[in-house]
Structures are given as C-alpha cells and as structure tokens.
Amino acid sequence: MNSLLRVNTNQVQLLEKQDNCIHHMLQIQHFKKTYPTGFQMEIDSLHLAKGIHLIKGENGSGKSTLLKAIAGIHAFEGEIMLDGISLKKEPIPFRKLVNYSEAEPLFPDFLSLDELIAFVSKTKGADDVQIESLKEILGIGDYSKNAISTYSSGMLKKAGIILAFLGTPSLIILDEPYTTIDVGSQKRLTELINQQLQSGVSFLLTSHIADFEEFFSYDSVLTIADGKLVQTHE
Numbered sequence: 001m002n003s004l005l006r007v008n009t010n011q012v013q014l015l016e017k018q019d020n021c022i023h024h025m026l027q028i029q030h031f032k033k034t035y036p037t038g039f040q041m042e043i044d045s046l047h048l049a050k051g052i053h054l055i056k057g058e059n060g061s062g063k064s065t066l067l068k069a070i071a072g073i074h075a076f077e078g079e080i081m082l083d084g085i086s087l088k089k090e091p092i093p094f095r096k097l098v099n100y101s102e103a104e105p106l107f108p109d110f111l112s113l114d115e116l117i118a119f120v121s122k123t124k125g126a127d128d129v130q131i132e133s134l135k136e137i138l139g140i141g142d143y144s145k146n147a148i149s150t151y152s153s154g155m156l157k158k159a160g161i162i163l164a165f166l167g168t169p170s171l172i173i174l175d176e177p178y179t180t181i182d183v184g185s186q187k188r189l190t191e192l193i194n195q196q197l198q199s200g201v202s203f204l205l206t207s208h209i210a211d212f213e214e215f216f217s218y219d220s221v222l223t224i225a226d227g228k229l230v231q232t233h234e
C-alpha cells in the first residue's frame with residue numbers, strides 16, 4: 001500500500017495547514033468593507049506568498065481601505081490571516097506581525113518623533129541600534145527631538161516610515177512611501193526594502209509614481225478598481 005494513503009485525516013489537515021503557512025503569507029477570504037458614504041470594497045479570495053507585492057489603482061479605488069484592514073486598524077467583514085494567524089481570532093499576535101505606514105500620517109502634534117519611536121519601540125520590541133540605523137537611512141539627523149507640529153510633509157512621511165520598520169515584523173505595509181520624500185531618501189529606502197526582503201520580511205506597497213513598477217521585482221501586481229480586485233499578475 002502506498003504510504004501516503006495511510007496518512008490519517010488529522011495529519012492531512014496539519015500538512016495542509018503547514019503548506020498554507022509556507023506558501024501563503026497573507027490570506028483574505030470573503031472580505032467586505034462598506035463606508036456610510038456608500039463606497040463598498042469586496043474581495044472574495046486573495047492569497048499572497050511571502051515577498052513584495054504592488055497594489056495599483058486610481059484615486060479612491062480602495063487601496064488604502066484594504067491596507068488599513070490588513071493592518072488591523074479598520075473593522076471589516078470576512079477573514080484576514082497573516083502567517084496562519086487570524087486577525088479576528090488572535091488580534092494581538094496578528095498586530096505584532098504587521099507594521100503600517102499610512103499615505104498621510106497623522107501624529108499627536110505635541111510629541112517629538114523620538115517620543116513616538118520610544119513608545120512604538122516598546123510595543124514592537126526595537127532596540128537603539130535599529131532606531132539609530134533607521135534614522136540615518138532616512139536622513140532624520142537629530143531633528144527627531146523636535147515636536148511633530150514643526151514637521152514638513154516629507155519629515156512626517158519619514159516619521160511614518162521609520163515607525164513601520166521598528167521591531168521584527170513579518171509584513172510591512174507602505175502606502176505611498178515615496179511621495180514627498182527627497183531623492184536621496186528614496187534611494188536609501190529602496191535599499192532598505194530590498195535588504196529587509198532578503199531577511200524574509202514581506203511588503204505591500206502602493207504608489208502613484210509613473211514608473212514604480214520598475215522599482216522592485218514584484219512577486220505580484222494587483223489592480224483595484226471601484227472597490228474590487230480586477231487583476232492579479234504574478
């Protein structure tokens with residue numbers, strides 16, 4: 001008798017689970033999000049492997065809505081799983097795995113970036129070496145001691161990006177990371193993303209920069225239109 005046939009049902013389920021964990025970094029099932037304005041986002045099923053993924057779409061198509069749900073900061077219907085961990089069933093372990101930088105970050109005006117970093121570092125488990133290296137890569141210098149209220153739009157974006165790299169996330173979501181940051185910082189951010197990819201971190205990115213598809217060798221490129229996933233290229 002073929003030994004495979006003697007594997008019992010529990011073992012098959014376990015193997016399937018392990019298989020999912022290995023091949024699917026992110027799993028979305030029956031996702032639905034409706035705003036009071038009437039906009040509705042719906043994705044029946046989406047499975048993404050470890051790696052780097054680009055999400056494209058026109059203004060208002062629903063990219064940020066989806067990213068916020070995956071980051072665990074937006075209520076939604078359906079199921080989102082990261083590395084086999086369910087956002088709804090295990091919200092705290094899930095949130096430890098995902099870091100997110102929004103397109104237009106908003107922080108309390110009266111705090112300095114250093115204070116924000118210290119706060120996020122405690123929850124995400126980042127050390128001083130990582131913090132200093134991120135500040136250098138993004139060219140923050142010692143400006144981080146100043147209150148957020150004094151920050152330019154580029155500095156605000158850099159603040160959001162730094163916070164998204166703190167700790168040891170499995171997935172980093174960067175919504176429009178290249179908009180408003182200077183060219184030198186863009187180059188160093190690209191190097192940082194590639195280096196983190198090599199160490200096994202996955203990325204979800206959006207950008208309206210014209211040639212952004214050339215920036216990375218994406219594992220998949222998804223297109224969203226009017227709240228629906230209309231295309232997936234691998």
Ligand SMILES: Nc1ncnc2c1ncn2[C@@H]1O[C@H](COP(=O)(O)OP(=O)(O)OP(=O)(O)O)[C@@H](O)[C@H]1O
Pocket residue numbers: 035036037039057058059060061062063064065066103
């Ligand atoms: N908090 C909210 N309340 C109500 N409607 C919202 C909210 N956030 C977004 N929307 C609406 O949902 C739709 C999708 O918005 P979303 O921000 O996800 O689009 P996007 O693809 O990220 O756009 P952009 O490229 O301009 O950033 C838009 O019609 C927007 O007006």
